[in-house]
Amino acid sequence: MDAFDVLSAGAAAAPLLAGWSAHMLWMRQRLTRARMDALTGLPARELFTHFARRDLRGLERVAVLVVDLDGFKAVNDRHGHAAGDAVLVAVAGRLRRWAADLDGTAARLGGDEFAATAFTESAAYLPGHLRALEAALSEPVAFRETTLPVGASIGAYSHTRLPRIDLSTALRRADEAMYAAKREGGGWRIADGPIPEMTTTNGRRTGRPGTTPLPGGAR
Template identity: 80%
Template sequence: MDAFDVLSAGVTAGPLVAGWSVHTLWMRRRLARERLDALTGVPARELFTSFARRDLRRLERAAVLVVDLDGFKAVNDRHGHAAGDAVLVAVAGRLRRWAVSRGGSVGRLGGDEFAATAFIESPAYLPRHLSTLDVALREPVLFREKELAVGASIGSFIHAGLPRVDFTRALRRADEAMYVAKREGGGWRIATGPIPETTTTNGRRTGRPGTTPLPGGAR
């Protein structure tokens, strides 16, 4: 093959290679979008789980949170699903700002339930951080010149240098604490103590309505 043939082959292959590069980039962006929640833009459960596991590995003191909105069904019933969507978008944005400013991640688990991780300087500071988040989440959401009331129940479990903390079990502990807060009318609660080998009662997560109350913690 002479120089002309090589040059011709390069010119011919150039657009093909460029085309494949563009296609690969497009596919990667599409996969990233598919792993994001379509409404709020925050990571969906699978992608958030990946981020959260990374956070627990790299942060010495990381809190895992579960946030469930209070009275969300009433917003949908009274003002329509567009209003409910506006609330979800606003809450996701507030939670993301809170978590990212503390070196963590945020995700939507489904429905009106979210989760987050955050670096906490000391377990003693966690109540103050949760109180700040609670105030932010309860700010009314403006929708079509109406202020929509938002409530939240927040459960948290703090990973404070514990070896080999499993994210799934830490998330369950935070979930249990969240349901205790919900039974008590909202606000926040912290799950304390070691993570037990199992956190289910008759096939349901302990802390859900109808199961054994969560011991310890604060609100």
């Protein structure tokens, strides 16, 4: 085959290659969208797992967070599911901005449960970041002609010592810290001490109780 034949074959194959590349790009975009939460636009559990595992392999200090809304059922019961959706969308946007400012990833695990990763300068800075997140998430949400209360319990786990722990363990520690915050009425807690013995499902504590009421008695 001479040079002319090679060039001719390459020219003939170019449209096929271009079409295949476009198809592969479309497939990748479709798969990514399938792993996004349709309501909030945040990564769902599968995609978050991919990003969070990548973050935990890094050399920087990484915090893993679990966030559970307080009083969310009352919003649905009193104002309807459209109002509940408005709260979820607002919380998702706030968590996304917070995580992005710390080079992390936010996700919706399902229902009113969220997760995030964040890179922190040192352990001393993490409480300040969590206070800022709590304040942001607790801002009321405007919905039609009313404002909806929002509360959140936040659990965080930050690990820097080698060897690195796996994501399931990090989520388990963050989940336990979140539940400690929920028992005390919300806010944030950082996991410390030994890992408690308990069964888990996808890194979450199995069979944990429901949400904490908002101040004022909402359940």
